[in-house]
Amino acid sequence: MNxxxxxxxxxxxxxxxxxxxxxxxxxxxxxxxxxFLKRSRAVIVTDETVAGLHLAALQxxxxxxxISSGAIIVPAGEGSKNWxxxxxxxEGLLAHQVERNDSxxxxxxxxxxxxxxxxxxxxxxxxxxxxxxxxxxxxxxxxVGGKTGINSPLGKNLIGAFHQPxxxxxxxxxxxxxxxxxxxxxxxxxxxxGLLGDAAFFEWLEKAGPGxxxxxxxxxxxxxxxxxxxxAGVVSRDEKEHGERALLNLGHTFGHALEAATGYSQRLLHxxxxxxxxxxxxxxxxxxxxxxxETPSRxxxxxxxxxxxxxxxxxxxxLPDADALITLMGQDKKVVDGTLVFIVARxxxxxxxxxxxxxxVVRGVLVDALRDRSAV
Ligand code: GLY
Numbered sequence: 001m002n003x004x005x006x007x008x009x010x011x012x013x014x015x016x017x018x019x020x021x022x023x024x025x026x027x028x029x030x031x032x033x034x035x036f037l038k039r040s041r042a043v044i045v046t047d048e049t050v051a052g053l054h055l056a057a058l059q060x061x062x063x064x065x066x067i068s069s070g071a072i073i074v075p076a077g078e079g080s081k082n083w084x085x086x087x088x089x090x091e092g093l094l095a096h097q098v099e100r101n102d103s104x105x106x107x108x109x110x111x112x113x114x115x116x117x118x119x120x121x122x123x124x125x126x127x128x129x130x131x132x133x134x135x136x137x138x139x140x141x142x143x144v145g146g147k148t149g150i151n152s153p154l155g156k157n158l159i160g161a162f163h164q165p166x167x168x169x170x171x172x173x174x175x176x177x178x179x180x181x182x183x184x185x186x187x188x189x190x191x192x193x194g195l196l197g198d199a200a201f202f203e204w205l206e207k208a209g210p211g212x213x214x215x216x217x218x219x220x221x222x223x224x225x226x227x228x229x230x231x232a233g234v235v236s237r238d239e240k241e242h243g244e245r246a247l248l249n250l251g252h253t254f255g256h257a258l259e260a261a262t263g264y265s266q267r268l269l270h271x272x273x274x275x276x277x278x279x280x281x282x283x284x285x286x287x288x289x290x291x292x293x294e295t296p297s298r299x300x301x302x303x304x305x306x307x308x309x310x311x312x313x314x315x316x317x318x319l320p321d322a323d324a325l326i327t328l329m330g331q332d333k334k335v336v337d338g339t340l341v342f343i344v345a346r347x348x349x350x351x352x353x354x355x356x357x358x359x360x361v362v363r364g365v366l367v368d369a370l371r372d373r374s375a376v
Contacts, residue, residue: 030065
């Protein structure tokens with residue numbers, strides 16, 4: 001089985017960096033990070049779960065290259081993307097005497113990457129940081145592209161900054177400790193890359209998905225590398241999301257509203273909201289007459305084959321009605337002049353941004369999805 005490491009370059013001029021994907025990267029972290037450290041010390045920001053599983057391995061890897069490290073450990077979960085935890089991290093970095101030329105290591109899933117990245121963006125007006133993502137979602141999406149930030153009670157990711165990492169190390173071995181649920185939540189972001197612009201990748205996933213879900217490392221490396229390459233292309237053409245980058249939000253307008261409706265809790269993980277949101281976005285596209293009726297069915301079939309959450313019926317507990325969900329969508333950061341922006345599809349692999357979606361069609365999608373839910 002080919003488990004060769006792959007490197008994807010993110011070509012952003014003076015902010016360019018590499019994403020290295022493969023096994024054993026924690027053990028080699030010292031040698032890989034050393035070129036980016038101005039002195040042989042770093043501070044790691046991580047969460048309690050990742051610290052328990054992998055912090056010792058990362059610190060051993062760093063120290064094998066003579067790099068000493070401290071750690072700031074925050075509670076796991078989306079709840080840590082708030083002002084209080086940001087203050088704790090920033091003050092902790094200052095207490096660890098992180099200077100303007102030092103680097104922070106963000107070691108965890110999407111929450112840690114966003115939180116530690118934002119702390120790095122504002123600490124001493126910006127210090128370097130390295131992403132070592134430990135969830136599938138973070139490896140394929142959130143660790144690449146420089147979006148950092150925290151949530152507001154009014155909505156997700158409303159406070160933040162673009163701050164590109166200097167290096168991303170996606171250690172595929174670390175994915176072995178994810179629960180099946182966490183892995184599948186991240187898979188929503190993998191399938192997104194096929195659906196939004198690469199029909200051949202989606203076809204590949206239809207065949208390879210079950211194998212990579214069940215632990216095939218070669219398939220996992222290929223899926224992560226292909227997703228990251230797709231993201232690198234988009235980010236290099238539209239770093240600050242003035243156009244094409246918005247496509248990466250396929251499924252997110254619906255998904256963010258569902259996350260808000262479930263209180264950013266364990267009821268619905270971010271990637272699960274994305275998978276369900278992707279299903280709704282394809283349903284919306286078919287209702288708008290943009291794609292064939294078969295297209296949403298094919299998407300749903302693949303999500304069902306993988307066992308991901310894919311319908312509102314898969315969310316436990318009560319949900320608000322369609323109008324309340326639409327109000328929550330209004331808090332989405334992609335709202336422009338009060339108008340909701342949707343990513344819709346002409347076919348698998350062919351998506352575009354649409355700003356004039358009639359809200360009665362959106363309401364119809366949600367009403368029917370909520371009805372299907374009560375029928376289950
Ligand atoms: N996760 C979407 C983006 O990075 O633009």
